[in-house]
Amino acid sequence: MDITDRSVVRAPDFPLDPNNLPFGRTFSPNMFLMDYDEERGWHNPRIVPFGPLSLSPATMVFHYGQEIFEGLKAFRHPDGSVHIFRPDRNAARFNRSARRMSMPEIPESVQLEAMRALVAVDREWVPPTPGALYIRPTMIATQESLGVSPSTQYLYFIITGPTGPYFRTAGKTLRIMIARDWVRAAPGGTGAAKTGGNYAASLLARKIARDHGCAEALWLDAVERRHVEEVGAMNIMFVLDGVVTTPPTSGTILEGVTRESIGVLCKELGIPFVQRAIHIEEIIQGLEAGDCTEVFGCGTAAVVAPVGELVDILPDGSERVYKVGDGSEGPVARKLREVLTGIQFGTHPDTHGWLVRV
Numbered sequence: 001m002d003i004t005d006r007s008v009v010r011a012p013d014f015p016l017d018p019n020n021l022p023f024g025r026t027f028s029p030n031m032f033l034m035d036y037d038e039e040r041g042w043h044n045p046r047i048v049p050f051g052p053l054s055l056s057p058a059t060m061v062f063h064y065g066q067e068i069f070e071g072l073k074a075f076r077h078p079d080g081s082v083h084i085f086r087p088d089r090n091a092a093r094f095n096r097s098a099r100r101m102s103m104p105e106i107p108e109s110v111q112l113e114a115m116r117a118l119v120a121v122d123r124e125w126v127p128p129t130p131g132a133l134y135i136r137p138t139m140i141a142t143q144e145s146l147g148v149s150p151s152t153q154y155l156y157f158i159i160t161g162p163t164g165p166y167f168r169t170a171g172k173t174l175r176i177m178i179a180r181d182w183v184r185a186a187p188g189g190t191g192a193a194k195t196g197g198n199y200a201a202s203l204l205a206r207k208i209a210r211d212h213g214c215a216e217a218l219w220l221d222a223v224e225r226r227h228v229e230e231v232g233a234m235n236i237m238f239v240l241d242g243v244v245t246t247p248p249t250s251g252t253i254l255e256g257v258t259r260e261s262i263g264v265l266c267k268e269l270g271i272p273f274v275q276r277a278i279h280i281e282e283i284i285q286g287l288e289a290g291d292c293t294e295v296f297g298c299g300t301a302a303v304v305a306p307v308g309e310l311v312d313i314l315p316d317g318s319e320r321v322y323k324v325g326d327g328s329e330g331p332v333a334r335k336l337r338e339v340l341t342g343i344q345f346g347t348h349p350d351t352h353g354w355l356v357r358v
């Protein structure tokens with residue numbers, strides 16, 4: 001691929017202090033763009049200064065929501081080198097999302113080259129440990145038309161930005177609300193695709209969770225409203241009788257790269273790991289009986305996010321609170337986070353070839 005380079009090389013004019021970089025607010029100076037139309041396919045790959053896009057108000061993405069995205073990170077190692085964590089898995093998932101949303105795929109090799117070229121240009125923006133450069137590849141429908149059909153034109157863009165650790169205070173746990181009245185994804189729907197509409201539809205439950213002092217909603221399945229699916233925009237795991245247990249991804253759950261990586265690490269560390277359907281009643285009983293010792297979310301942003309309390313909002317508006325252990329982070333979550341971030345930060349050997357050097 002011949003990438004036209006019109007980048008501006010600019011180092012940050014402030015120190016990239018990982019403990020003072022809120023997620024998703026600061027952007028690196030350049031972005032990658034590439035266009036698609038039916039005659040030419042993907043064409044005109046270019047790196048240009050970060051800035052506004054100019055789009056007609058009739059652009060299809062604004063009306064029917066044909067949009068997909070990815071989220072991954074690049075890390076700075078102690079020797080100064082920069083590495084992206086498992087970008088091949090995100091590129092493959094991007095194409096699965098594209099198929100579900102009737103959008104054109106982009107060869108994985110093209111996606112990887114685009115990410116590497118952009119991160120290379122803005123490598124000064126990769127903060128030191130425990131920070132990372134967040135990478136956000138996105139595709140939008142750009143045909144100007146109000147007709148309901150798949151767009152014939154698309155824009156692929158990648159933006160990046162330095163970010164600190166999700167948790168600034170080690171050992172902090174989340175309080176989460178069991179979402180009884182809203183669902184995130186239904187069988188046959190778009191739950192397995194990383195598409196903006198899933199997020200838009202989840203914000204109301206999140207707001208109600210926040211009103212009850214909870215950070216996120218715990219999503220149950222749409223049909224029986226009892227199988228646990230995800231927490232916020234993270235996959236969920238439970239330690240049940242010493243076994244790390246997570247629901248299988250079968251269309252309504254996003255196939256997280258962190259989730260998959262944790263499965264591999266569990267095997268390696270000798271921690272039992274199973275995928276099976278999990279009922280919310282089983283969890284509540286397990287918490288009360290002491291068989292469920294840990295609950296944690298996992299995803300690129302937070303890596304491992306321990307949950308300290310589950311909250312049920314009763315019909316009269318009162319709360320029923322189920323504590324997880326003593327409410328602090330458990331040993332399994334801590335171990336998995338240490339090993340996974342160790343690989344990412346270059347302090348633990350990368351025996352799986354998960355890091356791609358920029």
Ligand SMILES: *Cc1c(COP(=O)(O)O)cnc(C)c1O
Binds near residue numbers: 071
């Ligand atoms: C992105 C995402 C995840 C986590 O996936 P990772 O690849 O681990 O970052 C989980 N659930 C939802 C709904 C997501 O959008």
